[in-house]
Amino acid sequence: MSLKKPISSYRNGTFQNVYDDVVTEVPLTIFINNEEFATMVCSPFHFKELVVGFLFSEGVILFKKDIKSLDMDEDKGFAYVQLTKQLVHNQSFYSKRFIGSCCGKSRQFYFHSDVKTAKTSMTDASLSADQCIQLMENLQQNSDVFKETGGVHNAAVCSHSEIFVNRADIGRHNALDKLYGYCLLNNISVRDKMLVFSGRLSSEVLTKASKIGVGIVLSKSAPTDLAVKLAEDLNITAVGFIRGSSFNIYSHSHRITQNEKGDTTMGSCNIDHSEESVREKLESQKSYLPVSLYQNCKNILNENLHQDTLNEVFHLLKKYDLADEAEQQDRNKKLSTLVE
Known part of the structure; x- marks a missing residue:
């Protein structure tokens, strides 16, 4: 979602007064068992998926049945969660915190709840080189909010040939949590699916991918050294710099295969290209x-x-x-x- 704002734009040596689409950002505060747990800033859609994905990702809940009820007050930016169990009161594990769109304290999660919830991939899935490129093109074609504003991250869970579900958010971690929440709420297995992502492959993104349960992560951008190490340790295939007809494989390259018989044909596609x-x-x-x-x-x-x-x-x-x-x-x- 976006709002049109009057701005002054400098182009070709002159200033112009124009309207620009600016991405919308809102706070969302989560209450668990009537206690404030966390506040994050996010894009104002798919709140329920975000909350569920976040709670699973942080190890607050391990099963969907752990949630007794989830009520949203979207106008005020509140999520009220009642659990079937007591919330663990351990300041070294959970604490009241503010999570910005860049998830500034996510390293704390890596050393605590990530250990509890990260999964080693056991997938047998594989992709051809051409499928990697096509899936990234599909993600970009379906990134409507980014096309309008340039202000969100995009992520999608995909099969070999098409996007299964895609989500966008100002925070890259939020976009991934929305995907996670969608799959959990709809009882969707992702073991045979792939994650396609628009942003940098950081260690936190790789950890999120492992929690979601995918074994192949495709990105348009670069990985970090710790992300590559995590991908190797968690048996995840990390593919970066998917641009044009090229990309780099940083871990477990056996899952990415050469196109059959060096295929260079154009293939069929039902997507309208912008x-x-x-x-x-x-x-x-x-x-x-x-x-x-x-x-x-x-x-x-x-x-x-x-x-x-x-x-x-x-x-x-x-x-x-x-x-x-x-x-x-x-x-x-x-x-x-x-x-x-």
């Missing part, structure tokens, strides 16, 4: 395209193209760098017909 997505694909293939064809493609994207044309251009550019010379020549002809 102008922004086509531009990104074009830039990723710039060094492989003929200069004049690249420029013509770039120019045509300044026009109001029909969705079918955008889709066709996208798929002609997709994996262009992996195609052999004959196929590239064929694609060049088709692209030229569309853009000249």
